[in-house]
Amino acid sequence: MKKDEELLYHLVQEINDAIYSMDSHFIKLHQNLVTDDLSPKQIILLDFIEKNSQVTIGQIASYLNITSSAVGQLVSKLEEQQYVTRRINPENRREIFVSLDTSGFKYFEREEEIKRFIISKYYSKLELSELVQLKEVIQKLNQIVIKEGTIDALNDHHLKKGEL
Known part of the structure; x- marks a missing residue:
């Protein structure tokens, strides 16, 4: 039984090493193709908004596990660069909706181009x-x-x- 556990360990280690190597290559390639200067937290926030179309400050705070105040600062920086836009919920004026803005849409268009490039260059093989x-x-x-x-x-x- 011990021999099987060692074999399993080594197989999983080889899989993890290959995935890490591939991910490292893709990250480097991605960094060379992306011109946006966004922090990892900003990217996670943009992804969350893109997947959900429109989210509230509270939803973002819960998702990122940070305070609403911290979300406000994060959103303000993205809003300055037109990645996101805020608007008050007309049905509940204390609630603020956040959605993608011009730069945010352009960011995801570029992400789509990069995904298609990676697929055609590597996965298509x-x-x-x-x-x-x-x-x-x-x-x-x-x-x-x-x-x-x-x-x-x-x-x-x-x-x-x-x-x-």
Whole structure:
């Protein structure tokens, strides 16, 4: 049984190394193609808005796990550069909606171009059946991770800080 565990460990390590190497390459490529000077938190905020069309300051605060005041500062900086726009909810004047603005839409148009470039340069070299299989395996692993939950897994194996 110990031999199987070692084999599993080494296989997973090789997978993780390959993914890390590939992600590092894609990040470097992405950085060379993107002209926007955005912080990681600003990018996460823009992604959240783009996926949800219109969000409130409270929703952003909850999603980013920061205060509404901190969200206000983050949104103000993005608003100055026309990445986002704010407007008061006409039905609840204490609520502020945040949505993408001109620079925000341009940012995501450029992101789409970069994705298509990466797909044509790299993923297109794989067979369609390989891509389908890759997608299925990654989705299956993702479902296992979601089902098991990180905190539950740590508690189940008694792996707490200092016990590793």
